[in-house]
Amino acid sequence: MLLDKKKKNKAEIPTSSLADIAFLLLIFFLVTTTIDTDKGLQLVLPEKGQEQKVRSQNIANILVNESGLVMMDEEAIELRLIAEKARQMIRENDNIIFSVKTMRGTKYEVYVDVLDQLKQANAKRISIAEPEA
Amino acid sequence: MKFKMKSKVGTEIPQASLPDIVFMLIIFFMVSTVFKESSGLAVILPDAQKIEKLQGKRDVATIWADKQNRVSLDDKIVEISQIRHLIYTKVADPLHPMKLVSLRVDKDVDMGLVTDIHEELRAAGGTALNVNYSTRTAAD
Numbered sequence: 001m002l003l004d005k006k007k008k009n010k011a012e013i014p015t016s017s018l019a020d021i022a023f024l025l026l027i028f029f030l031v032t033t034t035i036d037t038d039k040g041l042q043l044v045l046p047e048k049g050q051e052q053k054v055r056s057q058n059i060a061n062i063l064v065n066e067s068g069l070v071m072m073d074e075e076a077i078e079l080r081l082i083a084e085k086a087r088q089m090i091r092e093n094d095n096i097i098f099s100v101k102t103m104r105g106t107k108y109e110v111y112v113d114v115l116d117q118l119k120q121a122n123a124k125r126i127s128i129a130e131p132e133a
Numbered sequence: 134m135k136f137k138m139k140s141k142v143g144t145e146i147p148q149a150s151l152p153d154i155v156f157m158l159i160i161f162f163m164v165s166t167v168f169k170e171s172s173g174l175a176v177i178l179p180d181a182q183k184i185e186k187l188q189g190k191r192d193v194a195t196i197w198a199d200k201q202n203r204v205s206l207d208d209k210i211v212e213i214s215q216i217r218h219l220i221y222t223k224v225a226d227p228l229h230p231m232k233l234v235s236l237r238v239d240k241d242v243d244m245g246l247v248t249d250i251h252e253e254l255r256a257a258g259g260t261a262l263n264v265n266y267s268t269r270t271a272a273d
Contacts, residue, residue, distance in 0.1 A: 026158050029159060030162060038187040038193070040268045041268060044263055045251055045262040046262075047255065048256060102244040104245030108238050109179040111244055112180075115181075115266065116184075116268075
């Protein structure tokens with residue numbers, strides 16, 4: 001017949017289901033992928049036994065007590081004003097090191113807030129002092 | 134006429150390239166997938182504004198600390214004094230040396246515990262000194 005000229009017994013791999021299989025894999029990887037990347041404040045801890053002496057004028061002490069009150073250079077300061085003050089100090093002295101000292105009872109949240117403030121002031125040299133008992 | 138004339142102006146969407154597109158997507162997700170290694174503890178992270186994104190989840194050790202002062206590493210509750218050895222083996226791993234420690238600490242945890250973890254990390258040394266405090270983005 002005119003219509004059926006194609007050979008019927010040609011060996012072909014069925015490819016119609018290829019897309020389905022690919023989609024199945026795609027959905028699997030979509031579901032297992034965790035897109036939420038970890039975000040946070042990065043810091044490098046001081047190496048052990050590498051305590052060095054720093055000239056006291058190059059140090060800005062920040063003390064945080066148990067009730068979340070912050071003292072910066074012997075002066076009580078409000079948390080959200082730290083960034084401004086730190087910025088000002090960096091302007092005056094480029095080599096300044098911010099030493100953050102906490103008490104053992106200080107809440108972690110306040111500590112992170114202080115670090116956040118220092119990071120907002122683009123402080124590069126942040127040091128963590130061991131807390132007082 | 135015997136045979137129906139097919140209209141030649143086809144309005145079909147070409148589907149031949151569909152598997153190719155899908156495969157490309159698969160390959161993207163395959164490469165970018167990092168399987169969760171541990172589920173950790175339930176913590177409420179503190180908020181911060183000036184946050185940085187981590188480079189990736191590969192070669193990052195995550196230490197969890199929750200309100201009950203439990204510390205978890207690799208899906209196990211660990212004693213604080215064990216951290217230095219566990220972290221040290223990760224730092225010294227010849228195949229996948231750890232690059233960073235991510236601390237997922239609850240915002241109500243006392244600094245005493247965090248300091249103890251710091252001390253353990255300092256004892257492990259090397260790349261264990263690179264610390265990331267996981268936070269949420271402050272909404273303001």
